[in-house]
Amino acid sequence: MAGQQKVRKFDVSEIRERNKGKGDDYVLAVIDNYVVEVKDFDHPGGLKKLLETNDAGAGATGREFGFSFSRGKNQHFPRTGATFEAACDDFLAGTVAEDGFLRPCTVDFGQGGGSIQILGVLKKR
Numbered sequence: 001m002a003g004q005q006k007v008r009k010f011d012v013s014e015i016r017e018r019n020k021g022k023g024d025d026y027v028l029a030v031i032d033n034y035v036v037e038v039k040d041f042d043h044p045g046g047l048k049k050l051l052e053t054n055d056a057g058a059g060a061t062g063r064e065f066g067f068s069f070s071r072g073k074n075q076h077f078p079r080t081g082a083t084f085e086a087a088c089d090d091f092l093a094g095t096v097a098e099d100g101f102l103r104p105c106t107v108d109f110g111q112g113g114g115s116i117q118i119l120g121v122l123k124k125r
Contacts, residue, residue, distance in 0.1 A: 007092070008101040008120030010035045012065065015054070015122075029053045030065040030122050034088055037117040041109070065122055083109060091118045 015028045015035065029038045031053065052058050053067035061068075070081040084107055091105035105118045 006096050006100065006102050008035075009123045010120050011123045015065075019054075028119070029116075030067060031084065031116075032068050032070065032088070033065075033122050034091075034118050035120045035122055036107075037104070037119055041114045041116045080109065083107060087118060 010028070015030065018028050027037065027039050029036055054065050056062060056064045056066070058067055069084045087105055087107035091102060094102050094105055097103045101120065106115050107118060108115045
């Protein structure tokens, strides 16, 4: 994956800081280690539920920011996971923006589900 070195890496403190306003600019969640903007994602539980994905108890790993679409107790329907996985591949194969990082990639879940944007990855802790 040639684009890997150009992937923007977010640290936990940056994600927490951006989420303080909850909706002012954009709201960040971590899904399968990808940092995504979720403000345009239509989830039945709303924004509060989406931000719970950052909590340790919500994810597949049992650790903070360990949520997964494809594994663990919150595994989603196969189509959701496949759509997200394909978008992650598109993101990594994408073009580099003027800031030197890969351009964000929109994941459209269709059928009124809204969309999210892949912005980068979570820095290893």
